Amino acid sequence: MGQKPERPDGSVKLPNRDAVYTDCGTRIDWDFSARHHALDSKSDWIWLVRFSFHFGGRSGQGSVWLSDRQPSAILAVRLATRCRAMLDAKLAKYSMEYQQVIARFLRVSIWFFGVVLAMSPSWVWGESRPNFVFIYTDDQRWDALGVVQREQGEKGRFPWLESPNLDRLAADGVRFRNAFVVLGLCAPSRAAFLTGRYGHRNGVIDNHTPFPESSVTHATLLRSAGYKTGYVGKWHMGSQSGQRPGFDYSASFVGQGVYFNCPFEINGEKQATNGWVDDVSTEYALGFIENNKSQPFSLVLGYKTCHGPFTPPERHEDTYGEATARVVPNLATPAIYRPVGDQRAGKNQVRVDPDQKTVKTNLRMFRGLRAIDENVGKILDKLDRLGLSENTVVVYSSDNGYYLGEHGLGDKRSAYEEAMRVPMIVRYPKMVSRGSIRDELVLNIDLAPTFLELAGVKIPDDMQGKSWKPLLSSKPDATDWRKSFFYNYFLERPFGTPSATAVRTANAKLIKYPGHEEWTELFDLSNDPYETKNLIDDAKASALRQQLEEEYRQQVEAIGFHVPRYADENLPPEPARNSPARSNVNRWVIDLDLNDAKAANESMVKKSKIKFGVGRDGKQVGIFDGAAIIEVGNSQVLDPSFSPLEIEVVLWADKDGVVIAHGGQSLGYVLAIADGKPLVGYRSAAGLKTVRGGESIIGKWAKVTAKVTNDKRLQLYVDGRLESETAMEELIFKQPNDGMQIGADTGSQVMEKDVGKYQGKIEAIRLFMGQR
Known part of the structure; x- marks a missing residue:
């Protein structure tokens, strides 16, 4: 076994081997070493061979080296060939005996280097490095596990x-x-898992911020140490697209994606898929494991389930029948910032009769999780079949919890237990005792340092989490483990949950709401696990309050907590979401007549690479073949906030597809062809509203008009005839994060179902902001 190198670089001398050719009195000795020359995402190992030779009275020495990230048979051949070339340069080819020696040397050296390289991970690192598989769901509560339900009785x-x-x-x-997670929201929690740092340190504190590509993560550091890294499934981080930073391989989708036939990006290149999105993610993950079974790998698998719109695969549509959930005490205890009757709580406020034992619950969430369990089984079975289970660290968790009526809430975000507490299971047969249960406070920021320590990679000083290694061994040592942690949520528009900070110990919690001292909450979790009795003004709890106030102060200082300047709460106040429509915006913001030769010279059209052909009456038209789209992007003139609008398109559709889309799954609008008929979708903070045409327009010319009116009505016209309309609760209240596309909706999609890119002809497309 070789000596373990120090980081950031270091060399390891591997066992020497001699090749002695007694039949011709020739001896060639070599030693073999590996050196890691830099600790960054692009660094390689330098494989070095030094040798000496004695032949026909001649002697000498030489060395060759190659730079390569992973050991392989090809590398062995390359090293041996270079050694041969070095010998050729040192010794004259003057005898048959020399040729025989060299031929034999080449055969033996390829064999030897191949064996050494195949075994080199254990020689380089002192022990066999584990593989890592991190699987996490979206919005899964800590108690949404069969094993927990049986334990709770x-x-x-x-x-x-x-x-x-x-x-x-x-x-x-x-x-x-x-x-627990340190911020109960999708993207910030995902960033915390990756970086081992709080959101105010890693730059991601909301769902609309892209993940900084220069971030140091467990993936970048493991990749530098020779691991093959892969990311599969949901990434989120706003509408961030492209290869996932720090990963050699990624098969992921943009934003929230959709549950069926979701477009994936394979290493940044978009590709259509068929089926339930988490089944598709599992297949990509299985492929990654298969392709990297012979080398150390680290895989992150992010599932979309159980995020809304809670959609299980067909095989589990009826699982659990009409099951109901047991009543818990905090169903009747509203959040302090959402008093009874608050319209924002709406359907989540449950009225429970004193004798009531059960209530309806979100069965579609649990049906989706049943399918996730099946997919986790496929991953575990794959590791078993490949003989990798013993040396693979498998971690299962979620990005945050979820309220199912507790405190009158749905969603997550705030600092009650149901939102911040998550499942966390770790399997590593080499170290972890089977069936262990631990009650220490562990966090999502602990994952990165844990992976690094188990891989023998130095943990960066600025990672704020703690490695779980002391808790995983057969004789766990928790003497120096954390006794409390800091939690926070930054207000995110358009959601109404206020900013909150909290400190939680093993048995108590203090929650503060900046700007609302009157909402401060103190809970004794040992006696009140459902957080129903606020002790903040209870004189008997003054010592507990004093203790937690001091713990709060220390935690703020320890993590360097502050509100980043880019937080939504620091932005200028927005108009109320129910503000009336703007009346001072009346103009055409897009007026693209593709029949006009000048249109072909417009910059956005030139970049789209759409083709032009002949339409009706010999007019020029744009040809959309499913590949070319027009990217418009966001600009102030396209801002639809509080504005009526009108979209007018003259087209010939060959099949279903998105004609024009602006925004995504949070806010936006779309005009598309679905099932042959025109469809308009409008997504405000109140949700998605749609109207559909009554007849197919496939294979004929049609003028399709979508209108959002001053009185908040969504209307669809075909050839000037009103086909359908519906009332809306609200208008879009701010500029969507995603830009505009003509011919597709490839970002975070406005609609739940992806109808694909538009295929057909477009003669003209116009967008009027205001009401004519």
């Missing part, structure tokens, strides 16, 4: 819940019963 809300494969994972590893 009569206190479990969902006693019918089944998760045999996740239960199997827990039985083979360790289950952390007090696992």
